[in-house]
Amino acid sequence: MLFLKVFSESIRQAWAQLTGNKLRTFLSLLGISIGIFCIIGVLSAVDSLEDNLSGSLAKLGDDTVYIDKWPWKDNSSDWWEYFQRPYPDHDDYVALKERMPTASLVSYWTVPGSKAVKYKKNSVEGGFLFVTTYEFERIFNITIDKGRYWTNSEYNGGTDKLMLGAKISEELFGALEPVGKTIKMGGRKYEVIGVLEPSGGDLINPLDFDDAVIVTYNNAARFINLKNRSQFGGTVGVKAKDGVSTQQLQDDIRGIMRSNRRLRPREKDNFALNELSMMADALGNFFGVLNMMGWLIGGFSIIVGAISVANIMFVSVKERTSLIGVKKALGARQFVILLEFLTESVILCIIGGLMGLILVVGITSIINTSFESFAISLSLKNAIIGIILSASVGIIAGAIPAGQAAKMDPVDAMRS
Incomplete structure (x- = not known):
């Protein structure tokens, strides 16, 4: 019951932040949105590519050996030897x-x-x-x-x-x-x-x-x-x-x-004995690089977004200092104040993450319309990863401001 009360209050405060300072909040959440878009967009693209790869291997069969003059793996240093075969x-x-x-x-x-x-x-x-x-x-x-x-x-x-x-x-x-x-x-x-x-x-x-x-x-x-x-x-x-x-x-x-x-x-x-798995291995390494780039670019954006959300929460704590003092004077415990601000921070970041997921759906729809032969889709797994990642960023971004609010002295807080 207490959690529901704190949660509803946090939603009300998060909504107040969104509606009261639209531009500031939008710009602050933009970093989260871009970060989630980069990470989940790349994960979705790589998953779709890997599904297509698996389908191709299943169609052609991974139990076939192809005898050729050239090996499919990169051996450029031995080019002349292969050329003479x-x-x-x-x-x-x-x-x-x-x-x-x-x-x-x-x-x-x-x-x-x-x-x-x-x-x-x-x-x-x-x-x-x-x-x-x-x-x-x-x-x-x-x-x-x-x-x-x-x-x-x-x-x-x-x-x-x-x-x-x-x-x-x-x-x-x-x-x-x-x-x-x-x-x-x-x-x-x-x-x-x-x-x-x-x-x-x-x-x-x-x-x-x-x-x-x-x-x-x-x-x-x-x-x-x-x-x-x-x-x-x-x-x-x-x-x-x-x-x-x-x-x-x-x-x-x-x-x-x-x-x-x-x-x-x-x-x-x-002669060279080749398998389709050689192509799959090479593409697997390429997918790994793509994933790393997505996490790297998205990670920087999320860090910027997390700092922005932390600033919003510091401002929110400052604006509600006297209210925090009243709540603590009436018997509110530290963990209640902590939970209230952490929940607010998480909700803000989840909103930013949802904006990023909507952006992923929009961009992939455009790509799928333009290139009908290859479809990229946002899977439920990647959507959940995006939400969990957004919530984690909210916890990290709101931890210090929420801790600061929870440790306030009620008398000093009411006087400010």
Whole structure:
């Protein structure tokens, strides 16, 4: 009952501060608001990025090893060594597919360059030719929006049938149905059998297929010298069987690759084994830096805001000194006076924190409207962190003024 009475009195006094000195209070709470905005805004952005990262990893699978010429981690000092390596090729793919007992899928792909595609009078430049083996659909977990995938016989026979990315299909056909249409590419005629679903805003996406013209390896090998490693470098993806660890998969890949490339025991690997977790680790470090910057910038703002709120509370104590003396003369204990001013300080800071959270919601709404492919949202967890942080600042900012008020001598206070 006593706490409710003190709390209601504190709310009344906080409201009096807000309405009686609007500009001063607003400017004082602005530091709290900006600080909460910086910290919670960054936390919300990082959480949204990490959720997108997790979704991307779940979609592509974190049990796939990508064999490449270059490692995905930063090794700029070894650039020349990596530059001299041969690219993975179709022979590596065949060796791994035939000899990998721990792999559920092995796929090979290469990007020989850009190609122009034509349909009647329409022509689209800049689309990239994506040459792949049959396992492409499952290794990338792609979704076909229109049409279908190649059949086994179409792949093995290298028929002139292809799939298009969503963007290049739209530019070429507009509102027309693309499936079943015949287009020209490099002087050859191809039937469009499928259109991929738009890539969307996944944070980790090894290839954005929206601008891709996708043909089978057996088809492309008929008119491109794909065995030229120096000109047409590719990548091999190996997906583990259920229950097989990534480390075991890498060990098996390394053994087969070294054997297929006839490397001596003391020779270094002339290939790199990459995982999507390498990207995740690198982005995790980046997220850590973002979080630190948010706390650093927001921390300075909150310190300024806390000092301003402390000044408000000192003024409030000064203005109510005689009232404090009367309350103490009538029997009010020190902790009641202390609690009253601390509660007032906390309420003021929570109001400042709520202003900051409203600012976060407003800015994220604008960002989400402008960039629909990636959404940032204020989670309940971050909102609670903002409120708790604001309340903590209120306790710290109001501690000294509240302590000063609680220790006043009633007689001296009434005389002032």
